[in-house]
Amino acid sequence: MFGRQGLDPGEALDGVRRPATTDSSAPRPAFRWLLPRGIPDGYSPGDVTISYALLGLLEGASRHGYDLKQSYDRRFGAAKPIRFGQVYRTLAQLERDGRIEAVGVEAGAGPDRRRYSVTAEGVTDLDAWLAEPEEPQPQLQSVLFTKVVLALMSGRPAGEYLDAQRAKHLAAMKSLTASRRAATSNKDALLFDYQLFHIEADLRWLDHTESRLASLAEEVRDVPGSGRS
Amino acid sequence: MSPVLVGHKLHKAYGRTPALRGATIAVAEREIVAVMGPSGSGKSTLLHCLAGVLTPDAGEVHFAGRRIDRLPDRRRVELRRTAFGLVYQFGQLVPELPAVENIALPLLLAGRSRRTALVEARTWLSRLGLDGLGDRMPGELSGGQGQRVALARALVARPRVVFADEPTGSLDSYAADQVMELFVDAAREQGTTVVMVTHEPRVAGFADRTVLLRDGVESMRVDVAAPLATGGDSLQVSAAEADPSAETISWGRPSRRRDGTS
Numbered sequence: 001m002f003g004r005q006g007l008d009p010g011e012a013l014d015g016v017r018r019p020a021t022t023d024s025s026a027p028r029p030a031f032r033w034l035l036p037r038g039i040p041d042g043y044s045p046g047d048v049t050i051s052y053a054l055l056g057l058l059e060g061a062s063r064h065g066y067d068l069k070q071s072y073d074r075r076f077g078a079a080k081p082i083r084f085g086q087v088y089r090t091l092a093q094l095e096r097d098g099r100i101e102a103v104g105v106e107a108g109a110g111p112d113r114r115r116y117s118v119t120a121e122g123v124t125d126l127d128a129w130l131a132e133p134e135e136p137q138p139q140l141q142s143v144l145f146t147k148v149v150l151a152l153m154s155g156r157p158a159g160e161y162l163d164a165q166r167a168k169h170l171a172a173m174k175s176l177t178a179s180r181r182a183a184t185s186n187k188d189a190l191l192f193d194y195q196l197f198h199i200e201a202d203l204r205w206l207d208h209t210e211s212r213l214a215s216l217a218e219e220v221r222d223v224p225g226s227g228r229s
Numbered sequence: 230m231s232p233v234l235v236g237h238k239l240h241k242a243y244g245r246t247p248a249l250r251g252a253t254i255a256v257a258e259r260e261i262v263a264v265m266g267p268s269g270s271g272k273s274t275l276l277h278c279l280a281g282v283l284t285p286d287a288g289e290v291h292f293a294g295r296r297i298d299r300l301p302d303r304r305r306v307e308l309r310r311t312a313f314g315l316v317y318q319f320g321q322l323v324p325e326l327p328a329v330e331n332i333a334l335p336l337l338l339a340g341r342s343r344r345t346a347l348v349e350a351r352t353w354l355s356r357l358g359l360d361g362l363g364d365r366m367p368g369e370l371s372g373g374q375g376q377r378v379a380l381a382r383a384l385v386a387r388p389r390v391v392f393a394d395e396p397t398g399s400l401d402s403y404a405a406d407q408v409m410e411l412f413v414d415a416a417r418e419q420g421t422t423v424v425m426v427t428h429e430p431r432v433a434g435f436a437d438r439t440v441l442l443r444d445g446v447e448s449m450r451v452d453v454a455a456p457l458a459t460g461g462d463s464l465q466v467s468a469a470e471a472d473p474s475a476e477t478i479s480w481g482r483p484s485r486r487r488d489g490t491s
Contacts, residue, residue, distance in 0.1 A: 170430060170439050177434030181410065196431060197402075203430045207267060 049143045050082065051090050055099060055118055055126045056150035062103050062117035065091055075153075075220075076146055091116060099125060126150075130161055133168040136199045144202075148209060152220045162210050169203050231294070233258040233422055234390055236279050239288035240445075241271070248274040249285065250445035256390075261413060261423040263433035266442035272426045273394055275442065279424060280313055280392040281305040293389065310338055314383030314391040314421075318398035320375040322367040328378045329354060329363035335386040353381035357411050373404030380412050384421060391416060393425035397432055409435045 050072075057063065057071045065087050073081045091114075094100045099122035104115040118126075130147050134140055144165065151158035173196060180192035209216070232255035241249040248271040256262050264272045277283040279290055281297055290298040297308060309315070314335075322331045329350045336346035354363045357377040367375055376396060383391050396412065397405035413435045416423050425436070433439045440447055 166441070170433060173430050173434035174436070174439075177431075196434065200430045211267060 047086075047090065049146050050086065051094055052126055052129050053146050053150065054087070054090055055094065055122050056154065058100060058116055058118040059123060059126065059154055062115050064113075064115050068116075075149055076142075094122070098122075127156075130156060131164065133161075133165040136169055136172040136195075136202065138198060140202055141205060144206070144209075148213075148216070149220055152213070152217045158213055158217075159210060162206050162213075166203065166206050169199050169206070172199050173203070232256055233293055234279060234424070235289075235291040236275065236285075237289045237291070239275065239278050239285045239290070241274050241278060241283060241285050248445055249278065249288075251288070252442060252446050254279070254440060254447060256422055256424055258389075259417070259420050259422055260438065261416060261436045262425070263436035263439045264424065264426045264442060265428065265430070265433055265439055268428075270442040271445040272442050274445075276392050276394055276424060276426045280315060280390075281309055282315075310335070311386070312389045314386070314388040316376075316379050316383045316391065316393040316396045318395040320367065320379040322375060322378055322382070324367050327364045327366055328359065328370065328374075331367065331378055332381040332385055334382060339386055350381070350385060353385055356415060357381050358407075371404070372400050373408055376400060376404075376408050377411060380408065380415070384415055384419065387419055388421065390422045390424065393423065395427055396425055397427070397429065402431065405429070405432065 053072060053076055054068055057068055057075075063071070065084070068091075069082055069084055069087045072087070076082075091100065095102065095116070098119060100116045100118050102114045103117040106113045106115070130151055134143055147161055148158050150156075151161055176192050176196050176199065180189050180196065183189040183192060234254075234256040236252060236254045239249045239252045240247070248269075250271075252271060252275050254262075254264075254275065264275060266272045274283065278285045278288075278298070281290070281300070285298055288298075289296055292308070292312065297305065300308070322328075323334070326334075329347060332353050333343075333346040333350035336349055337343065341349075351363060354360060357380060359374060359377055359381070362370065362374060365374075367378070370378065376399070380396070383393075393412075397408050400408060409432055412423075415421075423436075425432070427433055
């Protein structure tokens, strides 16, 4: 499967750049992050998420880059609109990976002459990404939000994805609780507490989202220019 | 291993409002199970049916191999007194009795002498970090101290199962952690099975297993293979395949209805 590795080799899987060295006296992190060391500079919700969002938007109909930017901003860009450059860069990468293909090139200059459509591999890969729960990590909300909206747009089982994610987070809570109880100093325990509170916040958001799935689904369908029709 | 406590296809309605719609749960001896779910999902109702406080409209509850949901009231009261312990969100201590006598109550009800009951109760005071507070009245205790007294009272008669309904619901997170650590340690030490209802993932983190209720049925469970001292990624999430009466339990939600009808 492509995906986590394929899109932006410079970026770690979840977009987090981790510190090169770790303090050996600290407890081993139960997960791949220990936020008290600071959110790394340049953290972004992830180019990975953006490429899947574009794949999802292409699923219903072929589109130009310009349309895609507009659709993306309407659905996912509330916090931060996507740049045109990033749209075209991502489309080029998706095309190289065989996840999308150009279905028409119009006469004229400029990158927006190409019209793209998703390939079968692209759909398979999108399915896999949507169904795979994320590792608990900071600032996961935009990834999860993207998954929920894409799932609702395309009639996929958003509730099941939320369940799978909830299971992953609950398992993380248990593991971290055990780690915290085994911690030998307050300092170590507090580091685990920090992660626990973040995961708990995500879980509350998952519950909250689930209770609003029906109205969210309506809202998503009402957005003009939505994917599948 | 056969479970010590089983609720099988339990139904319970309050008037025309259904609370449980076929919930099934099996709890192994010495297991610590958290029951979570949104408000109105039936989690407290499930707890009270299992504890014999409520009688289910349909379905069965078995404890230690015996069916208990159709026992006459007198026998069920007896069972709750001898085999079960109960903890509620707000302690529900007897306000007129000092802490140590609250803890001693189950022993006195079981016919132990006042002197031995109080001696036993005092050992629980120190086990739960309440040294020197035995003579305080419930009104003179903090929320966390009161909950620890309630836990001691639930555990003192060495019940097979302790049922806890939002045991930390009235506490801040630090007091809640302290209460949960003492609770879980004491339960493990004396081999008590625990079923606790909570809406706090932080509390569920102390359990061996989490059961999620939705619309009155169990929709999934989460297990961690073993307590992990050093963390790591050895998490395991599984469907309820080990459950002997698991046909209504499934990964995902095939039996779930989003429109809330049954």
